[in-house]
Amino acid sequence: MRKQDPARRIRNFDEVALGFDEDEAVSEAERCLQCPRPWCVRGCPVGVDIPGFIRAIRERRFEDGIRIIWEKNALPAVCGRVCPHEAQCEGLCALSRGCSRYLTEEGKARIDRFLSRSNLIHRRRRPVSIGALERFLADYAAANGIRPLRGESKKEGRVALVGSGPASLAAAGELSRMGYSVTVFEALHAPGGVLRYGIPGFRLPKEVVDREIKQLEEMGVCFRCDVVIGRTLTVEELLEDFDAVFIGSGAGTPGWMGIEGESLNGIYSANEFLTRVNLMEAHRFPETDTPISVGRRVATVGGGNVAMDAARTALRLGAEESIILYRRREEEMPARKEEIENAKEEGVRFELLVAPIRYIGDENGWVREVECIRMEPGEVDASGRARPVPVEGSEFRMEVDTVIVAIGQRPNPLIPMTTPGLELGRIGNIITDEDGRTSKEGVFAGGDIASGAATVILAMGAGIRAARAIGRYIEDRRKQRSDGKYVSKDTYTG
Amino acid sequence: MGGGHIYRIIEKERLSDEIVKIEVEAPLVASKAVSGQFVMIRLREGGERIPLTISGCDPERGTITIIFQEVGKTTLDLGRLKPGDSILNLAGPLGRPPELKRFGTVVCVGGGVGIAPVLFRARVLKELGNRIISIIGARSRDMLILKEEMEEVSDRLYVTTDDGSLGQKGFVTDPLRDVLSDEQVDLVVAIGPIGMMKAVSGVAAEFGVKTAVSLNPIMLDGTGMCGSCRVIVGGEVRFACVDGPEFDGGLVDFDALLLRNRRYLEEEEISLKRARGCESHEKAGSSKAYQELR
Ligand SMILES: Cc1cc2nc3c(=O)[nH]c(=O)nc-3n(C[C@H](O)[C@H](O)[C@H](O)COP(=O)(O)OP(=O)(O)OC[C@H]3O[C@@H](n4cnc5c(N)ncnc54)[C@H](O)[C@@H]3O)c2cc1C
Ligand SMILES: Cc1cc2nc3c(=O)[nH]c(=O)nc-3n(C[C@H](O)[C@H](O)[C@H](O)COP(=O)(O)OP(=O)(O)OC[C@H]3O[C@@H](n4cnc5c(N)ncnc54)[C@H](O)[C@@H]3O)c2cc1C
Ligand code: SF4
Ligand code: FES
Numbered sequence: 001m002r003k004q005d006p007a008r009r010i011r012n013f014d015e016v017a018l019g020f021d022e023d024e025a026v027s028e029a030e031r032c033l034q035c036p037r038p039w040c041v042r043g044c045p046v047g048v049d050i051p052g053f054i055r056a057i058r059e060r061r062f063e064d065g066i067r068i069i070w071e072k073n074a075l076p077a078v079c080g081r082v083c084p085h086e087a088q089c090e091g092l093c094a095l096s097r098g099c100s101r102y103l104t105e106e107g108k109a110r111i112d113r114f115l116s117r118s119n120l121i122h123r124r125r126r127p128v129s130i131g132a133l134e135r136f137l138a139d140y141a142a143a144n145g146i147r148p149l150r151g152e153s154k155k156e157g158r159v160a161l162v163g164s165g166p167a168s169l170a171a172a173g174e175l176s177r178m179g180y181s182v183t184v185f186e187a188l189h190a191p192g193g194v195l196r197y198g199i200p201g202f203r204l205p206k207e208v209v210d211r212e213i214k215q216l217e218e219m220g221v222c223f224r225c226d227v228v229i230g231r232t233l234t235v236e237e238l239l240e241d242f243d244a245v246f247i248g249s250g251a252g253t254p255g256w257m258g259i260e261g262e263s264l265n266g267i268y269s270a271n272e273f274l275t276r277v278n279l280m281e282a283h284r285f286p287e288t289d290t291p292i293s294v295g296r297r298v299a300t301v302g303g304g305n306v307a308m309d310a311a312r313t314a315l316r317l318g319a320e321e322s323i324i325l326y327r328r329r330e331e332e333m334p335a336r337k338e339e340i341e342n343a344k345e346e347g348v349r350f351e352l353l354v355a356p357i358r359y360i361g362d363e364n365g366w367v368r369e370v371e372c373i374r375m376e377p378g379e380v381d382a383s384g385r386a387r388p389v390p391v392e393g394s395e396f397r398m399e400v401d402t403v404i405v406a407i408g409q410r411p412n413p414l415i416p417m418t419t420p421g422l423e424l425g426r427i428g429n430i431i432t433d434e435d436g437r438t439s440k441e442g443v444f445a446g447g448d449i450a451s452g453a454a455t456v457i458l459a460m461g462a463g464i465r466a467a468r469a470i471g472r473y474i475e476d477r478r479k480q481r482s483d484g485k486y487v488s489k490d491t492y493t494g
Numbered sequence: 495m496g497g498g499h500i501y502r503i504i505e506k507e508r509l510s511d512e513i514v515k516i517e518v519e520a521p522l523v524a525s526k527a528v529s530g531q532f533v534m535i536r537l538r539e540g541g542e543r544i545p546l547t548i549s550g551c552d553p554e555r556g557t558i559t560i561i562f563q564e565v566g567k568t569t570l571d572l573g574r575l576k577p578g579d580s581i582l583n584l585a586g587p588l589g590r591p592p593e594l595k596r597f598g599t600v601v602c603v604g605g606g607v608g609i610a611p612v613l614f615r616a617r618v619l620k621e622l623g624n625r626i627i628s629i630i631g632a633r634s635r636d637m638l639i640l641k642e643e644m645e646e647v648s649d650r651l652y653v654t655t656d657d658g659s660l661g662q663k664g665f666v667t668d669p670l671r672d673v674l675s676d677e678q679v680d681l682v683v684a685i686g687p688i689g690m691m692k693a694v695s696g697v698a699a700e701f702g703v704k705t706a707v708s709l710n711p712i713m714l715d716g717t718g719m720c721g722s723c724r725v726i727v728g729g730e731v732r733f734a735c736v737d738g739p740e741f742d743g744g745l746v747d748f749d750a751l752l753l754r755n756r757r758y759l760e761e762e763e764i765s766l767k768r769a770r771g772c773e774s775h776e777k778a779g780s781s782k783a784y785q786e787l788r
Contacts, residue, residue, distance in 0.1 A: 189536055189582075225583070265754060265756070289568060290542045364756070365750070365753030414717065
């Protein structure tokens, strides 16, 4: 896929990946083998009919293509841009076998047999760019005014969704298609969750998020921002006005390492750093009012998508040097491969097998140096990766004037704290069954609040499953009360 | 998008040169708010989110009272709004509700604009059957707000000013020391500048009395998601917006808070100049000479 030139793009916040045009999309689609038992689909957490939409692109039936995706995925413009495709569909694509670390030996052997039998083995170079094709169709639909079909007839029943990240957005789409009336409550002043405040515009333009939300609004979903559930209204109060409540409040609480000097000035959580830019537009200060301060040498601690986003944002805010400090090796970084590549192209420096152990500040309380220790790969741990072990005596100091800590987020405690009767897991996550049912009647949950920090598509999948379970729950209750006493809750006054 | 409620200002009163009181329509917040909680507001697109304490609420009218000091761009802009104007975003009530009960004798100490939330607290605590001794202070007479109201709610009121233009000359800790030496006090509540809260907590601790302070770190979301508001309490990192903003003053690292609150001094200066520029622009805006100059 074409990209903005690195030297230019670190001076702007525009999208890096430029996407396919029609001919590029068709020619990429032609590479697909149309496998009879498609591997890619197994890698897709929501089971999109991938060969189906690729065939539609091949035949230039673009509208059919997007409709095939919409059957399973309500936010393809987002997923096409941010899903870790190399670990999902593309990682399993028959053409990827050579580069995939996600296939089992048996799977590889089966693909080999299939390819040799069909005389296709020579076509194997790299997987079909499924994500880019998905994005192409979503953008095509937006540019040509193609909309998802309106829901079935209206049903009685009101559902409240808490938080407006991908879990709730997916649930909102599904529930309103089913005909229920849906209200989304968001604590911040703008909807979208991490898509709004976390993922930078150069990866996911905010217009794409706006577009998806507008589409939901057109379907009748009502968004109420500035409502902090647990404070402005409690879950229990929502249950008085709504037939069911879905909690999609995410994993927003930033983690800290608990090392000396972590509260010095110039040390940000990645959430704070990214929120200042993405939600508050601090990069346009003083046109906008929210400030951000970025020094010349910026160190970002962590190796996930969040760390890449922060390190690349720092460059765009004028940092001369942006350095990633990660305690394992590159192949163990959880970030999307594409973003690691992009970060390197832009000049982000990677200090691998290194962990900070304390920060040193000046007399005004600003961070000036970080002391690190070198690590070496030890035994393989529960995550299947080598556990990093500190190398004694390898401490060294590095001058920095900004540090961004991106070592993970925990579930937001506000709702668990204010909702009696919710069973919680070890990290404060809400425990649910497969369908998102919590221990509290009428309350469902999904996405990062239930799973811990994960991915957009997993959150969406959880939202959709919970939406279907909510539909069944409401219908069951209606049947139970079919003696006529059932009254729908349509009296919410806010 | 996400279009919501209209938070209309229905009353406005200037309490001093720099301190303004407004009453804002926010029925859901008003029905929930307790003394000690705050709201996050954003005035317009591109505006900053800032925290302001709820200094009173009227659930029947569906309004909350906010009393703020014009110190920088956002508060100056807020001070320019008139009754009938509205605030784009307002979320709350935020913060952990503090313990409100019958303690016995409570000393309520307020400094500067901090007198406003102290008045709200004194009213609530009085209602709950506490004996209220209040100490309020400001730099000088014309900066001291809400004196009559404080007098009304307090069993005894002390006033101090730095320059002696009203009440006792000196600092709020002077009468506090006298009160604490003379009688049995069960709790001190202190809201005001960081230096004042630190001094008050220190004095109260000498007498073995606990001080509840309300911290004012720089906030961003106000929902516990960023850590901009982190403060050190009892040696641990806490987020003031969800774990506070009220903490046991004896455990707070006030010096660290002072340093952290100076993070954006340069940027605040730039914003302030723009806000002031805008003020003269408004005044000069109609003059032809000014427009030619532009
Ligand atoms: C910087 C960053 C980059 C990422 N990059 C990727 C990527 O490239 N690919 C990928 O697949 N995943 C990525 N992720 C992870 C992904 O974004 C999350 O897994 C996903 O957004 C989780 O969705 P969610 O709906 O559960 O919650 P969130 O997106 O976290 O949304 C939760 C929403 O609920 C709101 N909320 C919280 N509490 C309350 C309350 N009490 N009342 C009302 N509202 C509340 C929050 O304000 C928020 O808007 C990234 C995450 C971050 C932070
Ligand atoms: C929980 C809480 C309750 C508060 N209640 C009140 C109140 O009732 N009345 C009142 O007058 N003030 C209150 N404040 C302080 C008020 O939020 C700041 O004065 C305001 O943010 C200043 O914004 P500005 O743009 O006008 O000034 P700026 O020039 O931006 O800042 C002036 C000073 O205010 C502080 N400040 C700046 N931005 C923020 C921010 N986003 N969050 C917090 N502090 C900031 C800094 O210390 C800064 O040096 C409260 C603060 C907190 C944390
Ligand atoms: S696995 Fe690859 S080649 Fe096979 S259908 Fe899916 S995208 Fe096409
Ligand atoms: S203001 Fe962001 S966590 Fe408190």
